[in-house]
Amino acid sequence: MDKVEKKRRQIDSELDRRKTKRRRDDDEFKVVEGVIDPPTLKILYKLLNRGTIKALHGAISTGKEANVYRGEDVEGNSVAVKIYRMSTAETDFMFEYIVGDPRFRNVRRKSRTLIPKWALKEYKNLKRYHEASVKVPAPIDIERNVLVMEFIGDHQTGLPAPLIRNIKIPSPVDIFNEIIEMIENSFTKAGLVHADLSEFNILWHDGPVFIDVSQAVLTGHDNAKRYLFRDIQNITQYFQKLDVETEDPEVITKHILSLCESE
Ligand SMILES: Nc1ncnc2c1ncn2[C@@H]1O[C@H](COP(=O)(O)OP(=O)(O)OP(=O)(O)O)[C@@H](O)[C@H]1O
Ligand SMILES: [Mg+2]
Structure with missing residues (x-):
């Protein structure tokens, strides 16, 4: 076997090795x-x-x-x-x-x-x-x-957490208040309005977890106040259906906005 042929075989075998590796990776997907x-x-x-x-x-x-x-x-x-x-x-x-x-x-x-x-x-x-x-x-x-x-x-079973709409929420009054506090902290601490908040975008995992935040806007966005009101309205409507006596969504919205204005 001449030198060129030897080199060619070496390259072929390296390519084969890579292909095998690649195939193994493919299995993962x-x-x-x-x-x-x-x-x-x-x-x-x-x-x-x-x-x-x-x-x-x-x-x-x-x-x-x-x-x-x-x-x-x-x-x-x-x-x-x-x-x-x-x-x-x-x-x-x-x-x-x-x-x-x-x-x-x-x-x-x-x-x-x-x-x-x-x-x-x-x-x-x-x-x-x-x-x-x-x-x-x-x-x-x-x-x-x-x-x-x-x-x-x-993490043990690999089962994802359920949406809050699919479970029986333990003490809805407390959870309503917790979600309103999360909305408030989103606004005052994260500087964000979710803008698509509802029972369809909150998971339950030892408490509420917000998801699906691609559309969330900074509080300086032209429509931020409108979206904030809409989020609060969605949440109050949902919890009213669970017999929670909620405050008027406009009052809650104004309260959250006032927290930032007074700073
Ligand atoms: N980090 C996560 N951990 C576990 N499950 C998740 C996670 N993120 C999303 N999910 C699940 O995937 C679903 C869809 O996620 P998400 O709402 O972010 O996407 P989407 O494109 O808005 O979908 P949809 O139109 O159904 O709302 C959620 O309802 C939830 O069940
Ligand atoms: Mg979603």
Whole structure:
């Protein structure tokens, strides 16, 4: 065997070795193959290579904007992986909540550029909430349209936490007050208004946990007060159905706004 042939065989065997390795990695993502577009699969490999995740398990939820999966980090702990669809009909809706945000400049309606900003907005909002000690999933990592965050649920069984609308809330009066306090702390400490708060976006895990915060706006947003009132109205309406005597949502909103004005 001449030198050239020997070198060629060496390269072939190295390529084979890499292919085998690659195939083994592919197994980690087999549940999502065929469901996830190849560019997003590439993002998952990026997250795998930098050690954020090592596997993806079943879907927790499939929505119109995004799917949420239970994943696993390198230590074997569960994480939640929210994968935003790169093509969506929701761009007009998204635009309203991102345009004018000083954290995101030159926002365009095209989903290819808007979606990664939208996912990054959720990551940044989670970070603000988390730092202000408002209960949300802790953000872990973000890459293009894939957000990795703390898994809220039973880490032993891998079962995600239920939404508050699907459980019997223990002492609804106390939990109503706790949620209003979370809204207040979001405003005064995190500087955010959730803007899509309802029983559909609050999990129950030893207490209420806010989720789905991509549309949350800074308190300086043109419509922040309107969204704050809407959030409070949704929550009061829900708890009224559970026989809680709530204060008028307008009074609660004014009280929260006054806390900032007096500072
Ligand atoms: N960190 C998490 N841990 C556990 N489960 C989660 C987590 N984040 C989201 N989920 C689950 O995934 C569902 C969808 O998440 P989210 O509300 O953020 O996405 P969405 O795109 O708005 O979906 P939808 O349109 O259904 O509201 C939630 O209702 C919840 O059941
Ligand atoms: Mg939601």
